[in-house]
Amino acid sequence: DAGITQSPRYKITETGRQVTLMCHQTWSHSYMFWYRQDLGHGLRLIYYSAAADITDKGEVPDGYVVSRSKTENFPLTLESATRSQTSVYFCASTITRTDTQYFGPGTRLTVL
């Protein structure tokens, strides 16, 4: 049971480049989320999705784009990376609105 996976685990890119972080879950959970983790801020929600083709903004959506064409995948794209987007990114999923969220292993992204 693979659960929820993220790729890549580490990524270094340059300012202005497009980067896509992948998230895949094998549980058929309806809800999926993207968070970023920064020192002093805990985890902050970037975007979430309630089902395939349904997405909504979280607390810090600027500079990010998401899509969800299949239930199991929820990619996060930085269209033009900036240094302020250097962070650790977590994907999570849950089966219903009131169930516990389960997290992927995270992706450490560095923008030079």
Add this chain to the structure above:
Amino acid sequence: AQTVTQSQPEMSVQEAETVTLSCTYDTSENNYYLFWYKQPPSRQMILVIRQEAYKQQNATENRFSVNFQKAAKSFSLKISDSQLGDTAMYFCAFGSNFGNEKLTFGTGTRLTIIP
């Protein structure tokens, strides 16, 4: 909007001792959910314990228990018989009943268990 405050950035305790991590939150809702997540050096976010606000009984999971004080909006985590493997960042999180899919996290407490 809800806020979650963890006022202890760092804590340390001797192995086998008991430690309590504090969490307070602010909300106008009556029904909601509270969580403690553990993040060890591996960076994986692991659920430690979950509490539903409508339940008066404090949740427990083996050595982990909470002290949920709804009126005071306090949700502390007690770790008994602490082990070296408990060394981690601990995050308190709030889930609204109106949108539990969106969690609000505190800034975390770094806990070190000293051998």
